Amino acid sequence: MSRYNRHIILSEIGQEGQDKISDAKVLVIGAGGLGCPILQYLTAAGVGSLGIIDYDVVELTNLQRQVLFGKSSLGQNKAKAAKARLQDLNNEISIVAYPEKLNFTNAVDLFSQYHIIVDGSDNFETRYLVNDACIITNKPLVFGAIYKFEGQVSVFNSKNGPSYRCLFPNPPKKDSIPNCSEIGVLGVLPGIIGTMQANEVLKIILELGNTLSGKLLCYNALTSQISTLKVNRNEAVFQSVLKDKDSFHKTKIEFNCKAEVKDVSIETFLSEKNIQFIDVREKHEHPIIGDLEVLHIPLSQLENNLDKIDVTKKKAVFCQSGIRSKQAVSILHALNINDCFSITEGASEINDKLKDYQKISTK
Amino acid sequence: MHITIKYLGQIAEVTNTQEESLEFSGSLVSELLETLLSKYDSLKTKDFQIAQNQELVSFETKLTGAEIALLPPFAGG
Numbered sequence: 039m040s041r042y043n044r045h046i047i048l049s050e051i052g053q054e055g056q057d058k059i060s061d062a063k064v065l066v067i068g069a070g071g072l073g074c075p076i077l078q079y080l081t082a083a084g085v086g087s088l089g090i091i092d093y094d095v096v097e098l099t100n101l102q103r104q105v106l107f108g109k110s111s112l113g114q115n116k117a118k119a120a121k122a123r124l125q126d127l128n129n130e131i132s133i134v135a136y137p138e139k140l141n142f143t144n145a146v147d148l149f150s151q152y153h154i155i156v157d158g159s160d161n162f163e164t165r166y167l168v169n170d171a172c173i174i175t176n177k178p179l180v181f182g183a184i185y186k187f188e189g190q191v192s193v194f195n196s197k198n199g200p201s202y203r204c205l206f207p208n209p210p211k212k213d214s215i216p217n218c219s220e221i222g223v224l225g226v227l228p229g230i231i232g233t234m235q236a237n238e239v240l241k242i243i244l245e246l247g248n249t250l251s252g253k254l255l256c257y258n259a260l261t262s263q264i265s266t267l268k269v270n271r272n273e274a275v276f277q278s279v280l281k282d283k284d285s286f287h288k289t290k291i292e293f294n295c296k297a298e299v300k301d302v303s304i305e306t307f308l309s310e311k312n313i314q315f316i317d318v319r320e321k322h323e324h325p326i327i328g329d330l331e332v333l334h335i336p337l338s339q340l341e342n343n344l345d346k347i348d349v350t351k352k353k354a355v356f357c358q359s360g361i362r363s364k365q366a367v368s369i370l371h372a373l374n375i376n377d378c379f380s381i382t383e384g385a386s387e388i389n390d391k392l393k394d395y396q397k398i399s400t401k
Numbered sequence: 402m403h404i405t406i407k408y409l410g411q412i413a414e415v416t417n418t419q420e421e422s423l424e425f426s427g428s429l430v431s432e433l434l435e436t437l438l439s440k441y442d443s444l445k446t447k448d449f450q451i452a453q454n455q456e457l458v459s460f461e462t463k464l465t466g467a468e469i470a471l472l473p474p475f476a477g478g
Contacts, residue, residue, distance in 0.1 A: 160478035183475035341443035
C-alpha cells in the first residue's frame with residue numbers, strides 16, 4: 039500500500055491531488071521553531087522537492103521547540119541537520135539544504151527554482167527581503183511569525199492578493215521588538231503556527247478550500263482565541279518593489295538604529311563618577327552583580343519605568359550578552375533620553391572585570 | 402459610541418491589558434488613536450496597525466467600529 043494512502047482515500051485529494059503534491063517545489067526559509075514543523079509535515083506529505091535555507095547551527099536552547107533536532111545535532115548546520123532527519127522520514131522526495139544566509143544577491147535566483155516560498159525566519163530584515171523577492175519572482179508566500187504566546191499566519195502575493203507590505207509597509211524603525219532568543223517563547227507555539235503554514239502550503243498546491251490570502255490569522259495560545267483580520271491589496275506597494283527590480287540584487291540591508299548604539303567596555307565607567315548602571319535582564323537571571331550599585335529594569339518593562347532613570351547621570355546599560363542592552367539603548371534614544379551607553383561585556387564578564395579592578399585599586 | 406479595544410502582542414505590555422471598553426465621541430480612527438496615545442505614553446514607541454471590525458484600516462478612516470484592534474508586527478520564528 040502507498041505511503042500516501044490516507045491522502046489518496048480522501049475524495050478531495052485522491053491520486054490526482056497526491057501527484058500535485060509530488061510535483062510541488064517548496065522553499066522553506068529558516069529551519070528553526072517554525073521551519074521544523076513546516077518541513078516535517080511537508081516531507082511526510084510527500085512534497086516532491088523541498089529546499090531548506092538556514093546558515094545557523096543547532097544549539098541546546100533550540101531543542102525546547104525545534105523538534106527535528108536532538109542532542110546528536112548540536113553544533114551542526116540547521117539546514118543540513120534537518121535534511122538528514124527528513125530524508126529518514128521520507129527518502130522518496132528530493133531535499134536540498136542551503137547552509138547559507140539568504141540575502142539580496144541570492145534570493146531571486148533561489149526563489150525562481152521553487153513554486154511556493156514559506157517564511158520561517160526570525161527577523162524583520164529577512165521577512166521584508168523574502169516578501170520583496172516573492173513580489174519580484176511572482177511566488178506565493180506563506181507567512182508565519184510568533185511573539186511569546188501569540189502568532190500570525192497569512193498567505194501573501196497569491197492570486198492578486200496583498201503582500202506583507204500591504205499590512206506593514208516598512209520594517210519597524212524603532213528597533214523595539216526583541217526576538218525569541220531575547221524574550222522567550224512557548225515551545226509549542228511555533229509548532230502550532232508552523233503546522234498552520236504547512237496546511238496553507240498544501241491548500242495552495244491542491245487548490246483546495248480557502249487560503250489565508252487577504253486575511254491575517256492571529257492566534258493567542260493563552261486564550262485559545264483566533265481572530266482573522268481582512269487585509270486589502272495596496273497596488274502602490276507592488277509597483278514600488280517592482281520599480282527597483284533590476285537593482286534588487288545590489289541592495290544593502292539597511293542598518294537601523296541598532297548599529298548606531300555605542301558599545302563601551304565596563305572598564306571605561308569604573309573610574310568615573312555620576313554613572314547610573316542599569317541591568318535590563320529579567321529578575322531571575324544570574325549572575326548577580328555584587329559590587330556595583332545597579333538599577334534593575336527588565337527590557338520588557340523599560341518603557342514603564344522611565345521615571346527611575348536619572349537624566350542627570352550617564353546611563354551604562356548591561357545584560358547577559360550585550361544584545362538586550364543595545365536594544366534598551368535604542369529604545370532610550372528613541373525616547374530622547376540621551377547619554378546612554380551599552381556595555382560590551384555580559385554580566386559574568388562584568389563581575390570578572392570588577393574583581394580585577396578591585397585588586398588593582400586596593401594594591 | 403461604545404468601543405471595545407483589543408491590544409495584541411507587545412502592545413498589551415504597554416497597556417497592561419489585552420482588552421478594554423470605552424465611550425468615545427470622535428469621528429476618525431486617528432482621533433481615537435490620539436486619545437490612546439495620551440493615555441499610554443509609551444505607545445508612541447511602538448509600531449502597529451489598526452483593525453476596525455476585523456479589517457485593517459488607515460488611521461484616517463471614519464470610525465464606525467464597535468471593535469478596534471492594535472496589531473503590532475511579529476518577527477519571531
